Amino acid sequence: LLTIFLVVLVWSLHARLRNPLTRWWGWAWSASAVFLAVGVVALWIPRDQILLKSSVTLAAVLFGYLHLPLLVFGAVSWRWPAVITGRRALAGISAALAAGALSFAVSRFAPDPITGFAIRHAPRNAGLAICLFVCAWVFFKGARESRSRAAAITGASCLAYAFDQTAYAVTEAMRITGGPQTLLGGTIDVSLLSTARLLAVDLVLICGISVGMILLLVEGHQQAERALLESDRRGRDVAEENAALQAEIRRREDAEQAWRRSEDKLAAAYRSSPCCMAMTTFPEGRFLEINDGFERMTGFSREEVIGRTSLEIGLWADPATRDDWVRTVNAEGRLDGYECVLRGKRGEHISVVYSAEVLTIGGQKCLLGASLDVTALKQIEARHNAILKAIPDWIFLLSRDGVFLECQVRDARDLLMPPAEFIGRHVRDVLPPELAARLIDGFAAALRADQPVSIEYSIPIRDEMRFYEVRAVATDNEQILSLVRDITTQKRAERHARELQDELAHAGRVMALGTLTGSLAHEINQPLTAIMTNAHAAEHLLSSGQAETGEVRAALHDIMSDNRRIGEVLRRLRLLLKKDRREFSTVDINAMVNEVVALVHSHLLGRQIALDVTLGSNLPSVLGDRVQLQQVVLNLLMNATGAVLPTDPESRRLSLTTALDDGQVVVSVTDRGVGASDEQLARMFEPFFTTKSDGMGLGLAISRTIVDAHAGTIGARRNPDRGLTCSFRLPVVALADQPESDVTRLLEMQT
Amino acid sequence: MATAPDHPSTIFVVDDDPSVRTALERLLRCTGRPVRTFASAEAFLEQADHDECGCLILDVHLGQMSGIELQAHLVQQCSPIPVILTSGFDDGEAEMTALRMGATAFLRKPFEVSALLAATERGLCRTREARAARNGIAV
Numbered sequence: 079l080l081t082i083f084l085v086v087l088v089w090s091l092h093a094r095l096r097n098p099l100t101r102w103w104g105w106a107w108s109a110s111a112v113f114l115a116v117g118v119v120a121l122w123i124p125r126d127q128i129l130l131k132s133s134v135t136l137a138a139v140l141f142g143y144l145h146l147p148l149l150v151f152g153a154v155s156w157r158w159p160a161v162i163t164g165r166r167a168l169a170g171i172s173a174a175l176a177a178g179a180l181s182f183a184v185s186r187f188a189p190d191p192i193t194g195f196a197i198r199h200a201p202r203n204a205g206l207a208i209c210l211f212v213c214a215w216v217f218f219k220g221a222r223e224s225r226s227r228a229a230a231i232t233g234a235s236c237l238a239y240a241f242d243q244t245a246y247a248v249t250e251a252m253r254i255t256g257g258p259q260t261l262l263g264g265t266i267d268v269s270l271l272s273t274a275r276l277l278a279v280d281l282v283l284i285c286g287i288s289v290g291m292i293l294l295l296v297e298g299h300q301q302a303e304r305a306l307l308e309s310d311r312r313g314r315d316v317a318e319e320n321a322a323l324q325a326e327i328r329r330r331e332d333a334e335q336a337w338r339r340s341e342d343k344l345a346a347a348y349r350s351s352p353c354c355m356a357m358t359t360f361p362e363g364r365f366l367e368i369n370d371g372f373e374r375m376t377g378f379s380r381e382e383v384i385g386r387t388s389l390e391i392g393l394w395a396d397p398a399t400r401d402d403w404v405r406t407v408n409a410e411g412r413l414d415g416y417e418c419v420l421r422g423k424r425g426e427h428i429s430v431v432y433s434a435e436v437l438t439i440g441g442q443k444c445l446l447g448a449s450l451d452v453t454a455l456k457q458i459e460a461r462h463n464a465i466l467k468a469i470p471d472w473i474f475l476l477s478r479d480g481v482f483l484e485c486q487v488r489d490a491r492d493l494l495m496p497p498a499e500f501i502g503r504h505v506r507d508v509l510p511p512e513l514a515a516r517l518i519d520g521f522a523a524a525l526r527a528d529q530p531v532s533i534e535y536s537i538p539i540r541d542e543m544r545f546y547e548v549r550a551v552a553t554d555n556e557q558i559l560s561l562v563r564d565i566t567t568q569k570r571a572e573r574h575a576r577e578l579q580d581e582l583a584h585a586g587r588v589m590a591l592g593t594l595t596g597s598l599a600h601e602i603n604q605p606l607t608a609i610m611t612n613a614h615a616a617e618h619l620l621s622s623g624q625a626e627t628g629e630v631r632a633a634l635h636d637i638m639s640d641n642r643r644i645g646e647v648l649r650r651l652r653l654l655l656k657k658d659r660r661e662f663s664t665v666d667i668n669a670m671v672n673e674v675v676a677l678v679h680s681h682l683l684g685r686q687i688a689l690d691v692t693l694g695s696n697l698p699s700v701l702g703d704r705v706q707l708q709q710v711v712l713n714l715l716m717n718a719t720g721a722v723l724p725t726d727p728e729s730r731r732l733s734l735t736t737a738l739d740d741g742q743v744v745v746s747v748t749d750r751g752v753g754a755s756d757e758q759l760a761r762m763f764e765p766f767f768t769t770k771s772d773g774m775g776l777g778l779a780i781s782r783t784i785v786d787a788h789a790g791t792i793g794a795r796r797n798p799d800r801g802l803t804c805s806f807r808l809p810v811v812a813l814a815d816q817p818e819s820d821v822t823r824l825l826e827m828q829t
Numbered sequence: 830m831a832t833a834p835d836h837p838s839t840i841f842v843v844d845d846d847p848s849v850r851t852a853l854e855r856l857l858r859c860t861g862r863p864v865r866t867f868a869s870a871e872a873f874l875e876q877a878d879h880d881e882c883g884c885l886i887l888d889v890h891l892g893q894m895s896g897i898e899l900q901a902h903l904v905q906q907c908s909p910i911p912v913i914l915t916s917g918f919d920d921g922e923a924e925m926t927a928l929r930m931g932a933t934a935f936l937r938k939p940f941e942v943s944a945l946l947a948a949t950e951r952g953l954c955r956t957r958e959a960r961a962a963r964n965g966i967a968v
Contacts (some may be wrong), residue, residue, distance in 0.1 A: 596918055596919055597918075599917070599918070599919065600890070600917035600938075601917075603917035603938040603939055604846045604848070604849055604917050604938060605848060606939035607849050607852070607915075607938040607939040608848040608849045608851070608852040609939075610939050610940075610941075610942055611849070611852035611853055611855070611856045611942055611945075612852040612855065612856070614856055614942035615852065615855040615856040615859050618856070618859045618860065619859050622859070629855065629859070632855070633852075633855055636848060636851060636852060636855075639848070640848050643848075680917070683890055684890055684918050684920075686895065
């Protein structure tokens with residue numbers, strides 16, 4: 079029954095028993111089954127077939143002994159898989175087989191078959207008991223440590239079986255020795271032990287062990303499955319890692335290939351680089367290798383250089399530089415943008431920027447360096463620096479959004495604040511808001527227009543109003559270069575000149591009116607005469623008693639009107655004699671001309687000169703100083719008067735016209751007088767140039783100054799038949815079309 | 830006041846300035862003299878009946894023909910009309926010329942009205958005397 083049970087067990091579990099942890103169990107059970115089966119066969123063989131019976135018995139004994147170490151191996155390898163090595167297993171199995179063979183040999187000399195059986199089996203049972211104790215200990219230990227119920231059951235079964243085998247061994251020993259048949263004072267019959275050793279007990283115990291072991295197998299299986307899953311997961315991780323590694327390897331391989339290719343390219347680049355490159359020993363500076371750029375830059379050929387030192391070929395403009403150069407390399411291990419001056423083969427100086435790395439080749443320290451010829455750049459830089467030094471302006475560099483970046487100022491004390499206080503700050507935060515806004519607008523315009531933008535401004539510095547002109551231009555990299563010039567002196571000179579001009583103009587007016595004095599007296603004498611006459615008439619009418627109220631009233635009315643006439647003359651006169659600063663306003667040209675005509679009326683009358691006035695219709699206004707413009711017209715008329723006076727009365731005819739021509743208002747005075755030579759014509763508007771004995775030659779010169787100040791032009795030309803035409807032109811201001819600020823700006827510009 | 834036809838006493842005024850002209854006309858008329866006015870020498874020459882003229886008050890500075898030229902013209906024609914010249918300008922040359930040609934007076938504007946009236950009276954007186962002498966010779 080046991081044999082069948084064990085065969086079924088082994089067969090059904092053979093797949094599980096391949097596991098290295100449990101394969102010894104399979105072998106143990108197999109050996110056990112073979113032992114029991116062969117033992118049964120041996121019992122059945124009749125005694126007369128001695129040889130066969132002995133052989134089968136020997137086989138049974140050997141399998142019985144073989145079973146012992148296998149059991150122990152099974153238990154130990156379950157707990158400590160690495161302990162049962164091949165040699166140990168072989169030694170254990172050999173010892174068991176030797177013991178079996180010995181016990182069989184001894185049993186041949188037993189007096190009877192029963193004793194022989196006992197001799198064969200007692201040591202086996204004892205050994206089995208010991209083995210089972212060992213197994214029980216192993217399983218219990220395992221059960222305690224891994225809390226395995228299966229191990230506990232197995233251990234308990236092993237322990238129980240061990241006691242069973244112990245009892246069996248004792249029984250066998252008693253039988254061999256023929257000792258007392260009872261134990262413990264006759265309470266236990268030895269033969270009872272033998273009979274108590276029922277097959278069923280064995281069966282139950284072996285079953286217990288087997289079930290425990292099956293449970294162990296199941297547990298092991300579950301663990302194995304978990305381990306498998308775990309290892310699966312690890313496997314996947316490992317696979318992923320592996321794939322990544324392989325990709326990395328491929329990448330490195332590619333990189334290496336690319337490197338090899340690029341190495342060729344590098345070599346080609348080294349040779350053909352426009353940079354001057356050289357490899358020298360360090361620190362002697364003996365040339366090992368140079369490239370074409372070196373030959374080009376220095377003029378030295380490869381043959382002249384290789385194997386010699388830089389000092390030998392005289393490459394340093396100042397050999398002392400080399401010491402500093404060597405120190406730098408020693409200190410920093412490399413050179414980065416080192417600026418120095420070399421000397422070419424023809425003795426020319428070459429400014430270079432030099433960078434180098436220290437390499438060790440074959441134990442020799444080398445320097446691989448490249449230098450860039452910056453001679454031209456240096457020259458440009460020097461020139462720029464000289465220009466910048468020569469410019470008296472302040473130079474500011476600003477970012478495109480208006481932050482001060484750099485400044486160059488000859489004397490920082492002239493500035494509103496020291497450079498440190500505004501560099502890095504925005505224009506807005508440095509200058510007064512209105513000025514900052516104007517500058518920012520100007521900068522924006524410069525960036526847009528890509529041409530310089532000029533801004534004039536004034537700012538009080540240390541209680542003194544100073545004037546500046548800013549010229550802002552956008553640089554290539556979208557920064558603003560702003561040149562600021564102090565134009566205070568210029569402005570003051572301009573103002574002074576303007577004041578002088580005004581004074582001169584006034585003097586001119588006084589002079590011109592001086593020549594008019596007689597005529598002006600006439601202009602006043604006429605109405606004065608009328609007044610006096612009318613007053614007498616009225617008095618006469620009243621005193622004679624024949625008063626006609628109407629006539630008296632008419633006389634008084636005429637007196638008042640003549641009085642106004644005198645007032646008007648005086649007003650014009652006072653206006654022209656006023657010594658005012660130039661004051662620009664919009665001027666109606668025709669009205670202005672009429673005033674002058676009224677003023678010179680008597681003058682012309684007294685000289686029998688006729689004047690035709692042709693006024694253009696719908697003339698736009700001009701921007702100017704009314705009095706000074708009148709002065710110009712007056713001067714032109716007086717000049718023309720002088721030209722016609724020497725002629726006969728029929729030729730004494732002037733014409734004065736106003737017109738609009740090409741967006742300008744033109745005032746012309748034409749005479750049919752004596753005309754002028756080319757030289758006179760050319761010098762007419764020069765100061766102190768005159769053809770008249772009584773003139774100072776200032777009238778026309780002053781007129782030109784005035785017209786210039788009005789952004790106009792003045793000139794004279796010969797008429798086709800006779801005489802001259804003098805005219806001046808003034809720009810028209812279309813006030814309605816222009817915003818107020820523009821007019822103001824125009825005024826500022828012109829003043 | 831009735832005026833005898835053989836006693837021409839009308840005063841002629843030639844002045845280009847209308848207000849002076851009007852004022853003189855008003856003054857002389859209220860002194861009882863008939864007055865005729867002209868704006869230019871040319872108008873006088875064209876329109877005036879010289880026989881009527883008792884005295885001529887003539888402005889020197891006129892538009893085309895000046896007062897001096899008109900006076901010269903009258904002298905050339907042996908006109909007996911006494912001429913009183915007036916001028917708003919300070920021109921002594923014209924005064925010299927006028928007086929040399931026998932002007933009754935040269936008055937600078939603004940003149941005293943009494944001086945003008947006196948000169949006028951003198952002029953009218955001379956006309957009367959001249960007429961009387963001529964009539965006398967004729968008679």
